Amino acid sequence: MNEPISRFPLQWPTGWKRTPYGLRKYGQFKRDGRDLPVTDGVGRVLAELERLGVAEHDVVVSTNVRTRMDGLPRSGEPKPVDPGACVYWKKTDKDPTRCMAVDRYTEVADNLAAIAATLEAMRAIERHGGAAILDRAFTGFAALPAPAAGQRDWWTVLGLQPDATAEQIRDAHKRMRSTLHPDRPGSGDEARMAELNVARDRGLEGVGQ
Numbered sequence: 001m002n003e004p005i006s007r008f009p010l011q012w013p014t015g016w017k018r019t020p021y022g023l024r025k026y027g028q029f030k031r032d033g034r035d036l037p038v039t040d041g042v043g044r045v046l047a048e049l050e051r052l053g054v055a056e057h058d059v060v061v062s063t064n065v066r067t068r069m070d071g072l073p074r075s076g077e078p079k080p081v082d083p084g085a086c087v088y089w090k091k092t093d094k095d096p097t098r099c100m101a102v103d104r105y106t107e108v109a110d111n112l113a114a115i116a117a118t119l120e121a122m123r124a125i126e127r128h129g130g131a132a133i134l135d136r137a138f139t140g141f142a143a144l145p146a147p148a149a150g151q152r153d154w155w156t157v158l159g160l161q162p163d164a165t166a167e168q169i170r171d172a173h174k175r176m177r178s179t180l181h182p183d184r185p186g187s188g189d190e191a192r193m194a195e196l197n198v199a200r201d202r203g204l205e206g207v208g209q
Contacts, residue, residue: 005097007062007072007073008064008066008162009064009153009163010085018103019103019104024105025104026110027105027111035109037075037109038065038112039072039075040109040113041113041116042061045115048116049119052091052119054091058090059088060089062087064084064108065077065080065108079107079108080163081164081207082103082206082207083103083105083107083110084108084111086100086102087112088143097143098141098143099141100115152195154200154203154206157196158203159176173199180196
């Protein structure tokens with residue numbers, strides 16, 4: 001895949017709504033009766049996409065879990081504040097990039113497993129003779145263009161890490177606002193103040209605030 005899509009930290013697709021923090025649920029996806037590891041969630045996604053004819057090298061798994069050398073999320077990493085997961089893929093070079101994102105659950109592995117389960121359900125449409133319907137359905141998962149080149153990530157603007165908490169985001173915004181506010185004599189910066197406000201809003205949206 002040629003698009004510059006971030007594997008870590010999470011690149012949530014443009015236009016997709018986030019699940020507020022307080023509405024996220026514990027997942028019920030298990031392996032041998034135990035909680036699902038991240039690598040198992042990834043494996044389920046890759047297996048379902050392979051059944052749809054998508055090669056692993058045409059898949060990007062994007063989460064807030066640090067990656068291994070092969071670019072896939074590691075197991076055993078600390079639980080991120082934002083457990084959202086997004087998968088981007090292309091079946092052929094001529095196809096648009098598709099994406100599917102879930103943040104309904106409190107664990108990254110469960111959100112990945114939910115993506116895999118959704119792909120499996122959609123694949124059932126094809127098994128029952130609805131190939132055209134499946135193609136039409138996947139049209140709705142075309143990834144929108146990423147933010148414009150040069151636009152900084154919210155955590156960079158605020159001087160934070162991607163897994164910053166809501167409290168850290170608000171504190172950083174308050175601290176920087178005091179020096180950038182346009183009404184401050186001699187040091188106000190209207191453009192940077194606007195960027196700072198957008199960064200705060202995006203950061204809080206990411207943690208469901």
